[in-house]
Amino acid sequence: MASAEAARKKRKVDKDLHREVLLDATASVILKHGVSGTTISRIQEESGLSRGMINLHFQSKDNLIRELAIHLTQAYNDAWQSFTSQAPQAVSTPEDAAARLQALFATDFSEDVLNERSARLTFAFRAEPDLQALGPGYTETRGTDLHDHVRSCCQVLCEACGTQGDPERVAMAIMSLLEGLWTDFHAHPREFSRENAVEICRITARAFFPGYF
Amino acid sequence: MASAEAARKKRKVDKDLHREVLLDATASVILKHGVSGTTISRIQEESGLSRGMINLHFQSKDNLIRELAIHLTQAYNDAWQSFTSQAPQAVSTPEDAAARLQALFATDFSEDVLNERSARLTFAFRAEPDLQALGPGYTETRGTDLHDHVRSCCQVLCEACGTQGDPERVAMAIMSLLEGLWTDFHAHPREFSRENAVEICRITARAFFPGYF
DNA sequence: ATCGACAATGAACGATCGTTCACTTAAACA
DNA sequence: TGTTTAAGTGAACGATCGTTCATTGTCGAT
Numbered sequence: 001m002a003s004a005e006a007a008r009k010k011r012k013v014d015k016d017l018h019r020e021v022l023l024d025a026t027a028s029v030i031l032k033h034g035v036s037g038t039t040i041s042r043i044q045e046e047s048g049l050s051r052g053m054i055n056l057h058f059q060s061k062d063n064l065i066r067e068l069a070i071h072l073t074q075a076y077n078d079a080w081q082s083f084t085s086q087a088p089q090a091v092s093t094p095e096d097a098a099a100r101l102q103a104l105f106a107t108d109f110s111e112d113v114l115n116e117r118s119a120r121l122t123f124a125f126r127a128e129p130d131l132q133a134l135g136p137g138y139t140e141t142r143g144t145d146l147h148d149h150v151r152s153c154c155q156v157l158c159e160a161c162g163t164q165g166d167p168e169r170v171a172m173a174i175m176s177l178l179e180g181l182w183t184d185f186h187a188h189p190r191e192f193s194r195e196n197a198v199e200i201c202r203i204t205a206r207a208f209f210p211g212y213f
Numbered sequence: 214m215a216s217a218e219a220a221r222k223k224r225k226v227d228k229d230l231h232r233e234v235l236l237d238a239t240a241s242v243i244l245k246h247g248v249s250g251t252t253i254s255r256i257q258e259e260s261g262l263s264r265g266m267i268n269l270h271f272q273s274k275d276n277l278i279r280e281l282a283i284h285l286t287q288a289y290n291d292a293w294q295s296f297t298s299q300a301p302q303a304v305s306t307p308e309d310a311a312a313r314l315q316a317l318f319a320t321d322f323s324e325d326v327l328n329e330r331s332a333r334l335t336f337a338f339r340a341e342p343d344l345q346a347l348g349p350g351y352t353e354t355r356g357t358d359l360h361d362h363v364r365s366c367c368q369v370l371c372e373a374c375g376t377q378g379d380p381e382r383v384a385m386a387i388m389s390l391l392e393g394l395w396t397d398f399h400a401h402p403r404e405f406s407r408e409n410a411v412e413i414c415r416i417t418a419r420a421f422f423p424g425y426f
Numbered sequence: 427a428t429c430g431a432c433a434a435t436g437a438a439c440g441a442t443c444g445t446t447c448a449c450t451t452a453a454a455c456a
Numbered sequence: 457t458g459t460t461t462a463a464g465t466g467a468a469c470g471a472t473c474g475t476t477c478a479t480t481g482t483c484g485a486t
Contacts, residue, residue: 032344124340127339130248142400179389183389265445267445438476445468450462
């Protein structure tokens with residue numbers, strides 16, 4: 001029987017791989033139907049795995065979605081960490097700070113970080129009351145390393161430029177600007193221009209810190 | 214029988230009132246359980262009305278949610294229209310433009326416009342793939358009167374200040390800033406400060422348009 | 427070669443889903 | 457007052473939900 005043979009092959013693969021397949025399939029289903037339309041049957045169909053698999057690897061459907069949220073957050077953090085590691089750690093000069101902000105803009109709107117899948121899923125999870133219990137950093141960007149980083153850059157640049165206003169507020173403005181542009185991408189993924197988004201960030205930074213952007 | 218008497222009283226009220234009650238109850242359920250946790254049973258419990266009511270007034274549960282999204286969008290638009298009607302229509306001088314932007318900031322973060330209910334529901338609807346088919350202006354703010362208004366203010370102010378950069382991009386920056394601050398409110402409704410949000414908008418506007426904020 | 431150990435399966439289950447519709451009740455009108 | 461009209465009701469329905477668990481298949485150890 002063909003299905004028996006296929007099943008035998010499938011069973012050879014690693015157990016952890018099945019976890020990944022399920023997480024990936026779940027993400028695809030949420031992408032198409034939203035969290036409210038995500039069912040075991042659809043995940044089963046999307047993944048090609050058996051029905052009992054979900055409760056075997058994850059204890060429940062809700063837990064699967066929860067773990068997906070954690071999984072994707074870590075993926076986002078990793079992507080951003082790889083960016084931050086290749087730049088100078090200490091931000092001493094305003095030139096360094098400006099360069100790091102510029103690099104941050106480019107990273108945050110790169111295809112790897114911001115795409116239709118990541119945006120849709122981010123907004124889907126953000127809307128689920130249950131997932132907000134995961135704690136800070138899972139459904140929003142406040143209180144994250146990213147925020148700390150922007151803050152330190154703004155402090156250096158505010159001092160260098162004599163910018164009026166609390167550096168903390170300037171940092172918050174830039175963070176919010178990024179959030180808002182993500183929202184724009186989510187609403188209009190086809191019309192969105194990454195270059196334009198980076199440029200909007202640049203002119204905003206230049207308005208705050210003349211001479212450095 | 215007490216329930217019979219109560220039912221008799223209830224039936225006296227206007228039919229349209231029942232529609233409102235159902236919409237309001239649905240909003241409350243979404244607030245607590247998200248769209249994925251919104252069921253007929255819960256709406257019935259929250260509203261105190263009978264089960265068949267939902268399909269009598271709205272044809273289906275999905276349609277009820279759809280009409281709620283439209284209802285709330287109109288409420289938001291009305292709130293904003295009442296703001297825009299009491300200010301000078303034509304934006305000729307940069308002082309006018311600055312005053313109107315300031316008033317817009319105050320309005321957008323007022324208790325009437327931005328509150329836990331409106332924010333939660335906005336983000337809930339935004340995450341539903343089906344509701345994005347409603348068209349522009351229902352799940353986001355691009356292409357709305359609001360956007361046009363900000364754009365015209367920015368054009369006048371850019372010219373007056375000799376601000377570098379496309380006025381359209383500056384307008385987009387300010388729109389995105391508002392969106393991002395809404396997101397911050399949604400994530401941290403208790404810690405959020407309306408005054409701080411307005412101040413962040415002000416220092417950003419001042420950075421773009423020195424001398425007017 | 428035999429035997430646990432454990433991943434994988436999918437039929438079956440009870441619960442709950444959204445919807446229907448025969449029926450009741452109140453208001454409007456003659 | 458009797459009759460017509462329409463709003464309101466909720467038991468019942470079939471569909472689908474998430475979960476369970478007896479069974480099967482596979483592999484490593486003995």
